[in-house]
Amino acid sequence: MTHPTPAQTGITPGETAEQHAHFEARIARGEKIEAGDWMPAEYRRQLIRMISQHAHSEVVGMLPEGEWITRAPSLKRKTILMAKVQDEAGHGQYLYHAAETLGATREDMLQALLSGKAKYSSIFNYPTHTWADVGMIGWLVDGAAIKNQTMLAGCSYGPYSRAMVRICSEETFHHKQGKEMIVAYAQGTPEQRAMAQDALNRWWWPAMMMLGPHDADSPNSGVLSKWGIKLKSNDEVRQEFINEHVPELLEAGLTIPDPDLHQDAQGNWRHGPIHWDEFWAVIRGEQGLNKERLGARQAAHDDGAWVRDALQAYADRQRAVAAD
Numbered sequence: 001m002t003h004p005t006p007a008q009t010g011i012t013p014g015e016t017a018e019q020h021a022h023f024e025a026r027i028a029r030g031e032k033i034e035a036g037d038w039m040p041a042e043y044r045r046q047l048i049r050m051i052s053q054h055a056h057s058e059v060v061g062m063l064p065e066g067e068w069i070t071r072a073p074s075l076k077r078k079t080i081l082m083a084k085v086q087d088e089a090g091h092g093q094y095l096y097h098a099a100e101t102l103g104a105t106r107e108d109m110l111q112a113l114l115s116g117k118a119k120y121s122s123i124f125n126y127p128t129h130t131w132a133d134v135g136m137i138g139w140l141v142d143g144a145a146i147k148n149q150t151m152l153a154g155c156s157y158g159p160y161s162r163a164m165v166r167i168c169s170e171e172t173f174h175h176k177q178g179k180e181m182i183v184a185y186a187q188g189t190p191e192q193r194a195m196a197q198d199a200l201n202r203w204w205w206p207a208m209m210m211l212g213p214h215d216a217d218s219p220n221s222g223v224l225s226k227w228g229i230k231l232k233s234n235d236e237v238r239q240e241f242i243n244e245h246v247p248e249l250l251e252a253g254l255t256i257p258d259p260d261l262h263q264d265a266q267g268n269w270r271h272g273p274i275h276w277d278e279f280w281a282v283i284r285g286e287q288g289l290n291k292e293r294l295g296a297r298q299a300a301h302d303d304g305a306w307v308r309d310a311l312q313a314y315a316d317r318q319r320a321v322a323a324d
């Protein structure tokens, strides 16, 4: 007979039913769980997994857009893009800090990313072919990320929830600038319209996929929902994303690359089948730019070694002075 695992039950050997009942009552009352509070080991593990993946996504997410800073078509667009990419670095920092409050170390998290052991969002393994991709990332990728992160701002773990509040307000600017850019091109010259449509054709499905597998194929959702980390399921968030973005994209005069897309009697936009084989192949690094992305992160890590060494030497000297 096989016994259920902690990932399935949420209960790790050594933990008592009373501890769990007390913890779950706190969540039911809407209290935030803080870093020093008792929490199930599986709650801690799930949060470290999710928050560190989220941090890696923000950091790797700088790469597809960062490539375009030197090629922005105007000073205005360049300054907006620089601010956006810089924000993503900041988001990575808040999130690594949030994971550190749970006992994860920065070194271990970075090592897991660079070795390919840790996941980061599938969306960032897609290439940016034209300038319109920068706008489409803002409109669709930030649009999807905000839907998910607004939900996470209400999650039960205090440090993650508070990081999300700040991140969401910055992501809102990212979303707006992307939408403004694409709407302008969709109403521009034939070349600009074609560029915007081509970008939508390539980013629509990856943006749909980035919100995670269908609920029936989402092994982590059970405990995450039970403990108030996920307040909505992957499919619910995806539905919110579609319902907001489909009318706006159509209003801009663009065609959504889904022949099965239609509105149901309740007004929800229903999409056609998602190619999950592609999603898993991209996550496994068999398709897309995983090697290039990790190569770029490794090079940045190596190039930054002297900064880490200098900071360490300074901290050591300060400690020695204080000890004297």
Ligand code: FAQ
Binding pocket: 049, 050, 053, 054, 055, 057, 058, 061, 062, 088, 119, 120, 121, 122, 123, 137, 141, 142, 145, 148, 209, 210, 211, 212, 213, 217, 218, 219, 220, 221, 224, 234, 283
């Ligand atoms: N890519 O059981 P579930 C952004 C994995 S931030 C790769 O449903 P869960 C900002 C999942 O990890 C975007 N892997 O998982 C920006 C799990 O594997 P594991 C990132 C994925 O955690 C914008 C397995 O599949 N946002 O874009 C993906 O309950 C523009 C089974 O799935 C966050 O990270 C994926 N797309 O739900 C930056 C938000 N989806 O770990 C620059 C926080 C699923 O068991 C430019 N994370 N997997 O081996 C979440 O809300 C959740 O983790 C989900 C997935 C909703 C992503």
